[in-house]
Amino acid sequence: MMRKTMRSDRFRAIVEAYGVRPQSWPDHERQAAIDFMERQPKKAQALMGAARETDMFLDMSRPLQPSETLHWETLARLMPGLQSSAEILAFARPVRPSPGFLLATGLGLMAACAAGMIVGINIGLMSATDMRVEEVLAASSMIDLENW
Numbered sequence: 001m002m003r004k005t006m007r008s009d010r011f012r013a014i015v016e017a018y019g020v021r022p023q024s025w026p027d028h029e030r031q032a033a034i035d036f037m038e039r040q041p042k043k044a045q046a047l048m049g050a051a052r053e054t055d056m057f058l059d060m061s062r063p064l065q066p067s068e069t070l071h072w073e074t075l076a077r078l079m080p081g082l083q084s085s086a087e088i089l090a091f092a093r094p095v096r097p098s099p100g101f102l103l104a105t106g107l108g109l110m111a112a113c114a115a116g117m118i119v120g121i122n123i124g125l126m127s128a129t130d131m132r133v134e135e136v137l138a139a140s141s142m143i144d145l146e147n148w
Contacts, residue, residue: 006032008043015051019058 006029014033018024025033037044066074097105 004032006036008036008040008047011036011044012047015048019055020048020052021055 010029011033014025014029018026022030022034
């Protein structure tokens with residue numbers, strides 16, 4: 001397998017963009033960058049100097065969290081028609097249906113199921129009756145032909 005050799009300008013670009021930790025470097029260039037560090041350790045250390053300081057600073061800092069005031073001010077700017085945060089909270093509350101509504105909905109669904117069953121049974125009985133009537137008519141016509 002032929003390995004690519006990395007130039008110092010590309011190594012500098014990787015270190016400036018991704019930092020000094022090899023696990024942060026792009027997978028397809030990581031091995032070439034490690035080889036560059038092994039071939040030219042002094043040059044690599046010089047190129048990594050400023051990035052090392054930046055990485056240490058970023059490791060010490062923690063991500064900033066927005067304050068509650070900033071949160072509500074941002075929402076107020078996004079929704080200018082609202083006058084207070086109480087209106088925003090009222091808007092965000094979930095609506096829970098009343099027990100009477102749930103009961104009426106359940107009874108309605110049960111009635112619809114029962115009506116469907118009744119209609120289905122009646123259609124089934126009518127088709128069975130039609131088949132019996134056709135059999136009786138066919139049998140009677142045979143009897144009439146024999147007596148004729």
